[in-house]
Amino acid sequence: MIQFSPCKINIGLSILEKRADGFHALETVFYPVALHDIVELVPAKSFAFFHTGISIPGDTSNNLCVKAYQLLKADFPQMSNVQIHLHKNIPMGAGLGGGSGDGTTVLKILNTLFNLNLSKEQLLNYAAQLGSDCPFFIFNKACHATGRGEILEPIAIDLSNYTIALIHPGIHIATSWAFQQLNPSVKEKSIATIIKQPIETWKAELINDFEAPVFKAHPSLETFKNNLYRQGAIYASMSGSGSSLFGIFPKGTKIESPTDAASLRVDHI
Numbered sequence: 229m230i231q232f233s234p235c236k237i238n239i240g241l242s243i244l245e246k247r248a249d250g251f252h253a254l255e256t257v258f259y260p261v262a263l264h265d266i267v268e269l270v271p272a273k274s275f276a277f278f279h280t281g282i283s284i285p286g287d288t289s290n291n292l293c294v295k296a297y298q299l300l301k302a303d304f305p306q307m308s309n310v311q312i313h314l315h316k317n318i319p320m321g322a323g324l325g326g327g328s329g330d331g332t333t334v335l336k337i338l339n340t341l342f343n344l345n346l347s348k349e350q351l352l353n354y355a356a357q358l359g360s361d362c363p364f365f366i367f368n369k370a371c372h373a374t375g376r377g378e379i380l381e382p383i384a385i386d387l388s389n390y391t392i393a394l395i396h397p398g399i400h401i402a403t404s405w406a407f408q409q410l411n412p413s414v415k416e417k418s419i420a421t422i423i424k425q426p427i428e429t430w431k432a433e434l435i436n437d438f439e440a441p442v443f444k445a446h447p448s449l450e451t452f453k454n455n456l457y458r459q460g461a462i463y464a465s466m467s468g469s470g471s472s473l474f475g476i477f478p479k480g481t482k483i484e485s486p487t488d489a490a491s492l493r494v495d496h497i
Contacts, residue, residue: 229341232264233333235324236364237392237467237474239385240419240434243412251360251376252407255419257383258325258364258371261392261474265326266315267293267333269341275309281316292331292358299354300338307342321400323438323468325365331358332365352378372420385423390462391477395452399471401442406469409441427476430463442470449473459483 239257246252265281277294288294293312301307312334318326332355339346346354348366355362360376371380415435422433443450449471456464456475460483464475477483 229270229337230266230268231333231337233267233318233326233329234260234365234368235263235265235318235326235329236361237261237394237465237472238323238436239430239463239465240422241436241438241468242415242419243407243410243437244414245412247376252412253375254373254377255415256373256377257385257419257423258361258373258377258380259385259387260368260370261324261394263318263324263394265318265330265333267330267337268313268315269310269334269337271308271341272311273309276311277314278312279314279316281314282319284314284316284320292327292362293334296331296334296354296358297338299357300335300344304342304344307338307344310338310341319396319398319472321402322396322472323401323466323470324396324472325361325468328359328362329365331355332362336366372423383423387476389479390427391479391481391483393456393461393475393477393483395456395473395475397446397449397452397471397473399446399449401446401470403469406438406442410437427462431457434463434465436466438469439466442466446471 236258239259241256244253277288293314318324335351335354351366352363355366356378360378363378363380364371367380370383370385372383373380453464453473460481461475461477466473
């Protein structure tokens with residue numbers, strides 16, 4: 229069974245406080261973007277995981293696809309072994325949640341493949357055990373997120389009349405480092421309030437808290453964001469803790485790919 233696993237962008241991201249459990253309380257809006265990895269699962273005599281496409285460094289046992297299988301296998305031992313093939317298109321360490329989407333996609337495929345009959349609430353619970361932003365990929369539509377990112381409320385935000393230009397500069401930002409640079413604070417105006425305003429007001433009010441420290445460490449990223457505005461973006465921002473950036477443009481806008489870094493790519497979604 230094959231499914232396409234999407235990524236997400238963060239439209240606004242506020243880090244509100246550090247919680248007693250060591251995690252951070254946040255507020256954001258997750259929005260799905262049609263850049264996909266491909267996940268295939270087939271029953272097999274023994275478990276196997278392999279990947280193609282963008283190289284995935286490190287121990288494959290830490291991959292969320294593997295952890296998703298192990299999570300369900302522990303509760304449903306009647307499941308047979310599977311072979312998982314992940315074809316990676318979504319860059320890693322880019323603030324796009326590609327790995328979270330992949331792991332959640334494995335949960336959904338296993339549920340269907342082995343007729344586990346898991347409810348949406350059960351899938352959300354398993355996804356939350358994989359990672360804070362994994363539950364979003366059960367919804368896979370615009371959601372207002374709080375808590376660690378796992379408390380989700382679908383919202384009515386439709387960007388289908390716009391073009392989203394997605395830039396990946398090829399710079400890996402360690403999420404743990406990015407959090408260490410922040411001073412969490414409750415904002416005067418919530419993202420939930422700002423997101424209901426006309427999109428033309430977002431530029432002045434809708435902030436990603438990670439931008440200031442990440443731009444300080446990597447000034448080229450701020451240049452790329454400013455370039456999106458110069459080309460006519462109504463709103464531009466970094467996604468997550470970076471390094472990907474996106475711009476929301478009126479449909480029909482001609483958007484030029486930056487030429488000052490060989491690894492830069494613009495995707496029109």
